[in-house]
Amino acid sequence: QISGKERKEMACVLLACLVGKVSKETMLAFRSLLDFIYLAQYPTHDEDTLAYLDKALDTFHANKDVLIQLGIRSDFNIPKFHSLLHYTELVQSRGM
Numbered sequence: 001q002i003s004g005k006e007r008k009e010m011a012c013v014l015l016a017c018l019v020g021k022v023s024k025e026t027m028l029a030f031r032s033l034l035d036f037i038y039l040a041q042y043p044t045h046d047e048d049t050l051a052y053l054d055k056a057l058d059t060f061h062a063n064k065d066v067l068i069q070l071g072i073r074s075d076f077n078i079p080k081f082h083s084l085l086h087y088t089e090l091v092q093s094r095g096m
Helices: 004-018 024-040 047-063 065-069 079-084 087-093
Strands: none
Touching (some): 004 024
């Protein structure tokens, strides 16, 4: 079993290992998802950080189909992924 800190460190290393080995779209899909995860963990948010969150999520959605084409996923009908669409509005409604 690994800790959250170890998982974060592994994600950074694994992303770096993909450079030059996968397409630009694949890299953007993974990087933007990691960007969203890291930004979402900020202790507080403002309009700028929420805009960064939305941009990261938009970039992921614009590039996620490559993961289906590669056979990594058959679809993205995942409830946790759907909930990401509402993240910024939830932060705004509950205070930043």
